[in-house]
Amino acid sequence: xxxxxxxxxxxxxxxxxxxxxxxxxxxxxxxxxxxxxxxxxxxxxxxxxxxxxxxxxxxxxxxxxxxxxxxxxxxxxxxxxxxxxxxxxxxxxxxxxxxxxxxxxxxxxxxxxxxxxxxxxxxxxxxxxxxxxxxxxxxxxxxxxxxxxxxxxxxxxxxxxxxxxxxxxxxxxxxxxxxxxxxxxxxxxxxxxxxxxxxxxxxxxxxxxxxxxxxxxxxxxxxxxxxxxxxxxxxxxxxxxxxxxxxxxxxxxxxxxxxxxxxxxxxxxxxxxxxxxxxxxxxxxxxxxxxxxxxxxxxxxxxxxxxxxxxxxxxxxxxxxxxxxxxxxxxxxxxxxxxxxxxxxxxxxxxxxxxxxxxxxxxxxxxxxxxxxxxxxxxxxxxxxxxxxxxxxxxxxxxx
Numbered sequence: 140x141x142x143x144x145x146x147x148x149x150x151x152x153x154x155x156x157x158x159x160x161x162x163x164x165x166x167x168x169x170x171x172x173x174x175x176x177x178x179x180x181x182x183x184x185x186x187x188x189x190x191x192x193x194x195x196x197x198x199x200x201x202x203x204x205x206x207x208x209x210x211x212x213x214x215x216x217x218x219x220x221x222x223x224x225x226x227x228x229x230x231x232x233x234x235x236x237x238x239x240x241x242x243x244x245x246x247x248x249x250x251x252x253x254x255x256x257x258x259x260x261x262x263x264x265x266x267x268x269x270x271x272x273x274x275x276x277x278x279x280x281x282x283x284x285x286x287x288x289x290x291x292x293x294x295x296x297x298x299x300x301x302x303x304x305x306x307x308x309x310x311x312x313x314x315x316x317x318x319x320x321x322x323x324x325x326x327x328x329x330x331x332x333x334x335x336x337x338x339x340x341x342x343x344x345x346x347x348x349x350x351x352x353x354x355x356x357x358x359x360x361x362x363x364x365x366x367x368x369x370x371x372x373x374x375x376x377x378x379x380x381x382x383x384x385x386x387x388x389x390x391x392x393x394x395x396x397x398x399x400x401x402x403x404x405x406x407x408x409x410x411x412x413x414x415x416x417x418x419x420x421x422x423x424x425x426x427x428x429x430x431x432x433x434x435x436x437x438x439x440x441x442x443x444x445x446x447x448x449x450x451x452x453x454x455x456x457x458x459x460x461x462x463x464x465x466x467x468x469x470x471x472x473x474x475x476x477x478x479x480x481x482x483x484x485x486x487x488x489x490x491x492x493x494x495x496x497x498x499x500x501x502x503x504x505x506x507x508x509x510x511x512x513x514x515x516x517x518x519x520x521x522x523x524x525x526x527x528x529x530x531x532x533x534x535x536x537x538x539x
Contacts, residue, residue, distance in 0.1 A: 190285075190307050190332060191344040192216060192225075199344050204332060216334075221320030225336035228311035234259055239314045246321045254293075265295070265473065272299035274475040274526060277466065278391065280304060284349040287383065289338050290356035294319035301331035307348075311337045338376065339363065345382045353380065354393040354472060358409055361442035369444040370454070377458035381531055390460065392527040393472030397445040400521050409443035416445055448481075448519045451527065461532040465525060472524040481522070483515045 189201030194209035201207055206218035216223045230236045234257075242257035254266050265271070272295070280286065284304050288297040291308035293315055300306050301323070308331060310316040316335035323331045334341065353376075360376045361369025380390055396402075397416045405413040412430055415423045423441040446454060448465065455462055466478040469489075479489045490513040494506045 190334070191347055193342045193344055202332075220317055221324055221333060222313075222316045223332065223334045223336075224313075225334060226340035227313045227316075227335045228337045230312055230314060232312060232315060233262060236314070243314060243317055243321075246318055250318065250321050250325055262293075266293045268295070269299045270474055270476050271295040274391065274393070274468075274478060275300060275303075277464070277478060277526075277528065278350055279389070280350050285347065285385075286350045286352065287343075287348040288352045288354075289380065290353070290359075291315070291319060291333075294322045294333075296352065296354060297331060298322050298326060298328060301328040305330045306332070308333045309338060309341065310335060338379070343383050346385050346388075348383050349385050349388050350391060351380050351383060351388070352391045354391070357392060357394055358443045358445050361444055365439075365442070369442045373444065373454060374458050377455065377460060381459055384531055388530070389463065390527075390529040392529065393468065393475065393524065394451075394527075395445045395472070395524050396522060397447050397450065398520055399523050401523060403521075409445075410441055415441060420444075448525065451525065455527075455529055456532070459532045460529040463528045463530055465519075465527055467518055467522040468524045468526050470523075472526060475526060478526055479518075481515060481519060486515060486518050487513045489513075 189203055189207075192200050192202055192207065192215050194200045194211060194213055194215045196209060196211040196213065198209055198211065200209045200215040202216045202223060204218060204221070204223075206214065206223060207216045209215050216225060218224075230239075232239060234242070238257060242253045245253035245256060251267055254263055258266060282303055285307070286300055286304050287307045287309060288300070289309050291297045291310040294308060297306050297308035297319060308316075308319050310319060310333070313335050316333050319331075320333045322328070323333060357373055357376065360372040363372055377390075384390060395416070399406075402408070402414065402416050407413055408415040410423070410427050410430065412426065415426060418426065420441065427439075427441040452462055465481040467481060467486075468475045469477040469479060479485055487510075490509050494510065497503055497506075
């Protein structure tokens with residue numbers, strides 16, 4: 140999977156600061172790099188190390204660790220403290236901003252020690268451990284593949300993948316992006332590029348990423364704009380990412396199952412309350428409207444929509460995406476160390492392999508029930524977190 144089809148951006152428009160600007164003809168340089176020249180640039184190590192943005196003038200601009208300048212004179216991307224700064228969001232995160240600032244100061248010397256001293260306890264193993272990227276075994280990505288990690292957080296996934304692939308870590312919160320940059324410098328990850336930008340405002344040229352990761356992000360799209368429905372915001376995000384996929388590229392999504400067995404057992408939903416994902420949306424909004432505590436201040440009401448497997452399929456189809464595979468992540472999408480394909484044989488094997496001999500009737504009964512429910516339909520409705528691989532639906536129709 141490589142290259143960017145010039146035809147994919149013919150007739151497209153640049154968008155910056157709310158202004159729509161027509162692109163020049165894709166095969167005409169107009170005083171700058173044409174798309175033909177862009178596709179012909181010599182790769183470094185077999186793959187271009189730039190990520191391509193669209194300047195306000197409409198020309199493509201290659202951006203590296205030092206930033207990028209267009210021939211029109213505009214500085215398309217500024218690099219500060221190892222971060223390409225474009226269009227950051229406001230602060231929000233797992234800890235108060237002053238605490239995050241103290242962690243950043245300590246991370247300038249040693250990012251691992253900073254995590255141990257300042258991060259909340261639940262993050263201390265979660266952030267530095269490479270198991271966050273254990274799903275890479277199901278990605279058909281080679282060493283020269285270019286991967287975009289959307290909502291990269293503190294860099295656990297991006298830093299791990301950058302040991303084998305070209306990775307762009309896209310993070311909207313500046314403090315998080317700075318932390319990833321410190322990891323990149325201290326771990327000497329030359330293949331990792333950190334961009335601080337809102338995913339809705341960054342203007343990547345289309346068709347340049349072999350894999351795009353959306354891990355624990357899609358459900359939060361609804362809080363970005365309270366004037367529109369959460370589903371509309373999620374569709375906008377999916378369609379935007381679809382346009383950035385290279386021919387044959389894949390979108391990876393890790394997300395909760397709205398009706399998973401964890402939810403029925405009282406797992407805390409994104410609302411900060413248990414059971415809200417199980418309720419009809421109007422009832423969930425009513426419950427959350429009277430709640431005293433939210434998991435995030437931006438999530439007032441109920442806007443963090445998750446879905447059943449069928450609901451996700453419908454959402455993906457509306458976004459022009461075709462579902463290629465589904466896995467159930469036994470330990471949650473943030474610990475994808477055990478991924479079970481949503482196939483009858485794989486599910487039965489997973490459950491049967493865990494059944495141990497026992498003399499206790501309660502244990503034997505529990506194992507019998509688990510085997511009886513080791514069915515594809517049951518796991519599709521009530522299984523744990525989903526891991527989806529998707530491609531562009533148009534490509535699938537063209538191949539047919």
